[in-house]
Amino acid sequence: MTVLSADHVGFTVSDLDRAVAWYEHLLGAAPLHVERRYDHAYTGEMIGYAGAELSWAYFALPGGGHLELIEYARPAPLPGVPETRAIGNGHLCLLVEDIHAEYERLAPVATFRAPAPVRITAGANEGGWAVYLRDPDGITIELIQRRAAD
The missing domain is CATH 3.10.180.10 (2,3-Dihydroxybiphenyl 1,2-Dioxygenase, domain 1)
Incomplete structure (x- = not known):
């Protein structure tokens, strides 16, 4: 396998509108794209949640790459452990x-x-x-x- 580059990093958020406003402030730019109630069949198949319905926003990151913010509607989102030392936390x-x-x-x-x-x-x-x-x-x-x- 030859990795060409990193494309994006994604975070699941509880409220897309709140997250978009916060990351606009952080990055100093609006998202490139926002999509509401996205339910394409291939997405559910790809992520392993058949029938998934989500909303997402995509930001350009300075220097290259993108930031993707995702809010799940279906399946219901699960609470995370947002502690920096938690295994799996990035x-x-x-x-x-x-x-x-x-x-x-x-x-x-x-x-x-x-x-x-x-x-x-x-x-x-x-x-x-x-x-x-x-x-x-x-x-x-x-x-x-x-x-x-x-």
Whole structure:
């Protein structure tokens, strides 16, 4: 198998309208596409839920790739464990130019895991900054600012 590139990352959300508004604020752009009450037979077959009915939104991610947000109507959605350390939990990491400015911009709408961006003191990103935050469903987003070029 030859993998050509990553195409998208997807998150299941409890309320698509709320999630779209939140991610528009985070990304600074509207979704490329929103579809309501989608029930094409191939989708249910592909995801393993015959008769699935869902709504979804698709955002372009800066630098390439896409973010897909999905709200299930059928089958009924299940509650998740949005704890970062939960097995199977993933996160989306966004590279930012000024993490301190982004922290201030997002503070009114996001729950941060630290009281300020954290200085990275070891490893490949030493000298940079990072912080985790959560969206309204508890999905983890990481912001990272690379160290300044020497």
